[in-house]
Amino acid sequence: MILLTQYTLLFASVLMLVALGGCFSERSGVINIGLEGIMVIGALGGALVMKFLPVEFGGAPVMVLATLIASALSGMIFSLLLAVAAINFKADQTITGTAMNMLATAAATVAVKAMNTAASGGSDVSSDIIYTRARDTFIVRFGTFEFNWFMLFALIALVLSYIILYKLRFGLRLRACGEHPQAADSVGINVYKMRYAGVLISGILGGIGGIVYITAGVSSWKFENGVAGFGFLALAVMIFGQWKPLKIALAALLFGFFRALGNVYTGFDILKNLNLPSTVYNMLPYIISLIVLALTSKNSLAPKAEGIPYDKGSR
Amino acid sequence: MNKKRFSPLRNEGVQMLLASLLCILGGLLIGFVVLLIIEPSGAFEAIIAILKNFFRFSRVNQRLKYLGQTLVRTAPLLMCSLSVLFAYKVGMFNIGAAGQYVAGACATLFCALYLKMPWWACMMAAMAAGALLGAISGALKTFRNVNVVISGIMLNWIMLYVTNTVLSLPGIKNPMSPYTIQIRGNSPTALLPQMGLQKLFNNEKSVTIAIPIAIIMAIVVWVILNKTKFGYELKATGYNYHAAKYCGMKENRNIILTMMIAGALAGMGASLLYLTGIEEWETTISSVPAMGFNGIAVAFLGGLSPIGSILAAYFIQHITLGGGNVDLSVYCAQISSLISSLIIFLCAFVGFFRLTMQNYLRKRDEAAAAKAQVKKGGRPS
Numbered sequence: 001m002i003l004l005t006q007y008t009l010l011f012a013s014v015l016m017l018v019a020l021g022g023c024f025s026e027r028s029g030v031i032n033i034g035l036e037g038i039m040v041i042g043a044l045g046g047a048l049v050m051k052f053l054p055v056e057f058g059g060a061p062v063m064v065l066a067t068l069i070a071s072a073l074s075g076m077i078f079s080l081l082l083a084v085a086a087i088n089f090k091a092d093q094t095i096t097g098t099a100m101n102m103l104a105t106a107a108a109t110v111a112v113k114a115m116n117t118a119a120s121g122g123s124d125v126s127s128d129i130i131y132t133r134a135r136d137t138f139i140v141r142f143g144t145f146e147f148n149w150f151m152l153f154a155l156i157a158l159v160l161s162y163i164i165l166y167k168l169r170f171g172l173r174l175r176a177c178g179e180h181p182q183a184a185d186s187v188g189i190n191v192y193k194m195r196y197a198g199v200l201i202s203g204i205l206g207g208i209g210g211i212v213y214i215t216a217g218v219s220s221w222k223f224e225n226g227v228a229g230f231g232f233l234a235l236a237v238m239i240f241g242q243w244k245p246l247k248i249a250l251a252a253l254l255f256g257f258f259r260a261l262g263n264v265y266t267g268f269d270i271l272k273n274l275n276l277p278s279t280v281y282n283m284l285p286y287i288i289s290l291i292v293l294a295l296t297s298k299n300s301l302a303p304k305a306e307g308i309p310y311d312k313g314s315r
Numbered sequence: 316m317n318k319k320r321f322s323p324l325r326n327e328g329v330q331m332l333l334a335s336l337l338c339i340l341g342g343l344l345i346g347f348v349v350l351l352i353i354e355p356s357g358a359f360e361a362i363i364a365i366l367k368n369f370f371r372f373s374r375v376n377q378r379l380k381y382l383g384q385t386l387v388r389t390a391p392l393l394m395c396s397l398s399v400l401f402a403y404k405v406g407m408f409n410i411g412a413a414g415q416y417v418a419g420a421c422a423t424l425f426c427a428l429y430l431k432m433p434w435w436a437c438m439m440a441a442m443a444a445g446a447l448l449g450a451i452s453g454a455l456k457t458f459r460n461v462n463v464v465i466s467g468i469m470l471n472w473i474m475l476y477v478t479n480t481v482l483s484l485p486g487i488k489n490p491m492s493p494y495t496i497q498i499r500g501n502s503p504t505a506l507l508p509q510m511g512l513q514k515l516f517n518n519e520k521s522v523t524i525a526i527p528i529a530i531i532m533a534i535v536v537w538v539i540l541n542k543t544k545f546g547y548e549l550k551a552t553g554y555n556y557h558a559a560k561y562c563g564m565k566e567n568r569n570i571i572l573t574m575m576i577a578g579a580l581a582g583m584g585a586s587l588l589y590l591t592g593i594e595e596w597e598t599t600i601s602s603v604p605a606m607g608f609n610g611i612a613v614a615f616l617g618g619l620s621p622i623g624s625i626l627a628a629y630f631i632q633h634i635t636l637g638g639g640n641v642d643l644s645v646y647c648a649q650i651s652s653l654i655s656s657l658i659i660f661l662c663a664f665v666g667f668f669r670l671t672m673q674n675y676l677r678k679r680d681e682a683a684a685a686k687a688q689v690k691k692g693g694r695p696s
Contacts, residue, residue, distance in 0.1 A: 033464060081660070091663035094408045094464060095615060099663060102608055102656035106649055113647040114353040122644035224649075225602050232468040239465065279476040286469040293466065294459040 002145050003264045004257075007217065012249075012256030013154035014213045018234035019241060019248045020161045021205030026243060027165065028198025029178040029191075030086050031307045033097025035206045036231025037104030038075045040223070042207025043214045044108045045074025047221060050134035060137040064149050067134070067211060075207015076200050078104065083199040087192055090309035105226040112223045132219040150212040157205060162245045174198055178303035181310045191310045209234065217263060229286070233259070236289035242301045254292075259285045330672060331618035334665045335627070338616060342658035346650060354645045361641040365651055368637035376517045383516030385629070385636055387593050390529035391416070393628040394584025395610025397536050398445075400619050402463075402577040404540055405570070406553030411452050411467025412581040413607025414474040415445035419582025420604075421478035423589055424596055427498050427505035428487045434505050438586040445582020446575040448474065453574030457567040463574070471603045483598045494595040507590045521593035529587060530625060532580065537621040549573055581607060605652065609635070612655045615662035631655050 018035055025032035032038075049070040055063060081100055085091040112127045140147045165171035176184040177194040185191050213230055214221040237255050241248030262281035265271045343362065350358035364371065369381030395412050402409035409415075422444035426437040448470055455461040482488060482495050489496045498505050507523035516522045540546040552559040552569040560566045584606070589596065613631050617623030638651025 085660070085663055089664055089667045091667065095611075095663040096660065098408075098410060098608075098611060099656055099660035102612075102652070103660055106653040106656050109649045110349065110353075110647060110653050113649065117645060117647070118354075125643065125647065228602070229468060229472045232465065235465055236469070239462070277480055279480045283473050283476045286472045290455070290461075290466060290469045290473075293461045293469075294455055297460045297462070300460055 002143075003267060004260055006146055007260035007263050008253065008257045009151050010148060010212070010216045010256070011259040012252040013148075013151050014209050014216065014230065015234050015237045015255050015259075016154050016249055016252035017157055017205050017212065018209035018231060019238040019252060020157060020245060021202035021209065022235055022238040023161070023165075023202075023241075023243050023245065023248060024174070024205070025198045025202035026238070026306050027178045027303055028174050028195045029181060029303060029305045029308070029310065030082065030195055030199050031093045031097065032079075032082060032199065032202050032206075033094055033235070034079070034082050034100030034104075034231075035097075035202065035234055036227060036229065037097075037100040037102075038078050038203055038206035039210030039213060039227045039231050040101075040104040040108050041078040042071040042075035042203075042210035043221065043227065044111065044129075044210075044223065045207065046071035046211030047129040047131055047214065050131035050215075051129055053134070055133050055137060063134055063137045067138075068153070068208060071207040071211040072204040073207070075205075075210065076203040079199050079203025079206070082203075083196050086309065087195045087199070090311065093307055093309075101226075101231070105224070108223040108226075126222070127224040128220050128222050130220040131215070135215050135219050138215060148212075148216075150208075150215075153208070154212070157208075158245055158249050165245060170197075175303070177310075178305055181305050182314075185310075185312065195310070206231070233285055233289060236293055239300070239302075240289070240292050240296055242296075243303065244301075255285055255289065258288050325676065328618075330669050331620070331623070331665075333672075334668050335616050335618055335623070335662075337668065338658050338661040338665070339630070341661045342654045345657050346654040349653065350646060350650065357642055357645055361646050361650070364640040364642075365634050365637035365654070368633050368640065371640060379515070379517040380519045383513070383519035383522040384593065385632055386516075386526050387519075387521045387523075387591055388588065388636070389629050389632040390525045391584035391588040391606055392609055392613060392632050393529045393533060393624060394587060395581050395607050396613035396617065396624045396628055397533060397621060398577040398581035398584070398607075399610045400614040400617070400621065400624060401536055401540070401580060402573055403614065403619060404553060405549045405573040406556075407456070407463045407570070407573065407577075409449075409452075409467060409574070409577045409581075410464050410608075410611065411448065411470050412577065412610050413603045413605075414467065414471035415448045415578040415581035416585045416607045416610075417471070417474045417478050417604060418444040418448045418578075419585030420589055420596055421474070421481050422582065423586035424482055424487065424495055424498075427502050427590065428496060429484065431502045432505065434507050434590050437505050437590060438583060441582040441586035442579040443582070445578035445580070445585075447578070448582075449574035449576070449578020450571055452578075453571035456574075457570050471607075475600070475603050478596070479598050479600070482596050488598055489595075493597050493599040495598065497592065497595060498590065499592045505590060506592055507587070521591045523591050525587040525591055529584075532583070533621040533625055536580070540621070581610070584610075609655060612659040612662075615665070616658055618665075631658075 022032050022035055046067045049067050053066055082096055085096045086093045109127045112129060113125060116124045116126055138149050173189045174194050177191050181191045213227055233255060237251045238248060241251040265281050347362045350361050369378050372378050395416055398412045399409050419441035423437045423441035426432040426440045452463050452466045455466045456463050487495050507525050509523050513519055513522045548564050549569050552566050556566055609631055613624055613627045617627035635651045638648040
């Protein structure tokens with residue numbers, strides 16, 4: 001039971017971080033299908049720090065902070081691809097996002113393989129990064145419950161997101177750009193700047209989500225696999241949460257629970273006795289999200305101007 | 316004076332071709348830079364190895380054999396790209412092509428290996444499975460307003476796990492390996508007929524009627540979209556849903572039907588690959604096969620035209636297989652997926668490229684007109 005809670009909280013943290021990222025981007029008017037790719041690149045940046053920064057150097061706080069910053073920066077830089085294409089060049093946001101997802105997995109695989117190949121002199125051509133020791137610094141044990149610093153961080157991100165979006169002038173302006181950019185422009189808000197801010201914030205949060213995901217249950221990661229559709233689950237969480245931070249948090253807990261079940265179902269006798277193949281549990285989060293979306297999308301509260309490139313000249 | 320001057324740059328097809336070539340060039344260039352970063356000394360040979368693919372063999376017979384294999388793998392890719400572009404013409408982004416392809420593989424291999432059906436029945440089953448998946452996406456879109464991209468992605472993953480479970484059944488999976496058993500030895504009637512085509516490719520046994528079928532399907536898709544009332548209605552629904560409804564078109568039916576056709580195309584693609592016996596399904600894979608996603612690359616690289624897709628599909632498959640020929644002790648085969656994803660990314664800029672080009676042509680015209688005015692003695696306006 002404790003294990004289930006632990007995994008639920010961890011996966012919910014991931015989903016919440018990434019979905020909040022998507023929320024910022026979409027509230028500013030840019031659809032971010034590329035969250036999956038941003039997660040991969042963020043995970044890569046963080047994993048590299050975890051691999052190469054010695055644990056002795058400053059201990060846990062330095063390691064946690066350095067990993068966070070590396071992931072956030074990598075995610076942000078990668079999200080620039082979307083920002084430049086979608087905002088400056090008015091490219092189709094869905095195509096750009098899809099390309100980013102493929103690009104991220106391919107680039108991460110090529111980079112890690114090149115690194116491993118070079119380091120081993122050609123004998124190790126895997127796409128794995130191992131970070132056992134560094135991962136231990138993220139965890140504080142209370143009995144059998146493993147508290148992860150990232151859970152706290154996700155909570156902070158949630159509170160900050162709420163304040164930024166609803167209590168600050170910046171948030172109001174950001175939301176205006178997603179609802180009616182022409183109106184926002186007419187009162188002197190720089191729509192391009194706001195949209196850049198939205199996309200870059202989504203890059204930061206998505207990147208952090210990536211590193212939390214790959215360190216959630218394992219001590220090494222195969223980058224060939226990307227992040228297994230988690231970025232898209234986060235998008236589903238965002239839609240289910242109606243683009244509002246607090247509802248996103250609740251949705252993330254629900255989805256995190258079903259995702260966690262797949263990891264720990266063998267620990268429950270009732271579930272074990274059902275004798276379902278493990279693939280059923282793998283499928284569960286995706287099936288649930290489809291059903292939930294089918295039930296809740298009818299009256300979508302999506303930002304009105306999302307997906308439409310802003311053109312100063314158009315009415 | 317007002318007669319429009321003819322210039323090849325003004326032709327839409329030429330503009331698309333030029334844009335696609337630029338995308339390819341850009342993708343290759345960045346890929347080359349990545350190779351240079353990894354290891355400068357062998358980078359040039361590596362990029363040449365990717366571009367050469369089967370031309371690395373000196374003997375004509377071997378070249379023909381591997382050309383045959385490249386074509387065999389091009390056929391399913393072409394089908395996936397047709398699926399993507401068909402849906403795109405109707406205003407939907409069918410990222411679910413990957414899942415529809417997996418559903419097709421599941422159905423076709425189940426019918427071939429478990430039920431021992433003949434090839435045409437297996438192919439029909441694959442189309443039906445793909446169409447069913449497409450229909451789910453389409454119905455969720457029309458009745459429940461679920462974004463096609465999101466439902467497509469969810470269905471991709473669901474189908475992957477379903478397929479792995481179904482194809483692990485005893486009698487389908489090889490007990491000694493993670494792969495399904497071979498069609499060739501176990502259910503020969505399920506193999507696609509060759510009709511003598513293999514003779515063109517040095518008796519490569521995987522060459523079947525799959526290749527001409529895929530090309531015929533590309534032409535059929537072109538005819539449906541451009542030459543029939545049905546295609547016109549579908550495109551109208553894509554351009555403006557409400558206008559189509561106002562004109563009395565059955566807009567919801569059109570959307571679901573489009574997704575079904577798109578799904579059937581992708582599903583058929585899977586049967587065109589697996590029924591040639593060139594490879595088996597690996598029941599332990601943990602990510603959705605890239606074929607459907609590469610279909611997106613092909614569709615956009617081909618300028619969203621079925622005929623352009625034929626060339627683009629061949630090119631993408633050519634460099635994908637070429638990626639396996641780089642020096643694997645230094646580089647890795649995924650460099651080709653990096654190049655194809657870069658190409659899709661650049662394809663997103665095609666609209667901008669064409670706009671710039673049209674602006675340039677217009678400015679040139681204006682400048683020429685102003686000059687002519689000056690020559691005639693009038694003031695430039």
